Amino acid sequence: MNTFTIFRELETVMDSSAASKIADIIGRVHEDLQNTVTKKEFRLLVDDTRELKGIVKELAEARISRSSKTYRAEGCRISRSSKTYRAEG
Numbered sequence: 001m002n003t004f005t006i007f008r009e010l011e012t013v014m015d016s017s018a019a020s021k022i023a024d025i026i027g028r029v030h031e032d033l034q035n036t037v038t039k040k041e042f043r044l045l046v047d048d049t050r051e052l053k054g055i056v057k058e059l060a061e062a063r064i065s066r067s068s069k070t071y072r073a074e075g076c077r078i079s080r081s082s083k084t085y086r087a088e089g
Contacts, residue, residue, distance in 0.1 A: 001026075001027060001030045003024065006022075006026055007019050007022075
């Protein structure tokens with residue numbers, strides 16, 4: 001954004017210090033708006049966060065399940081077949 005052009009236009013209808021201040025404020029507002037997350041971007045972040053939350057929950061449940069199976073099977077021989085564990089003995 002060309003704040004100098006805005007300043008020159010404002011300067012034709014007001015004193016230079018006021019025109020400069022307004023042009024500066026407009027420039028900062030424009031910069032802030034460019035750095036703002038859009039609604040679409042925010043929705044994508046929310047969706048990704050939900051997906052990650054579900055993955056973390058599944059991993060935690062799998063870890064707890066695996067830990068408790070190992071604990072219950074203590075003293076037995078644990079064998080692994082494919083992706084499953086089996087206690088023998």
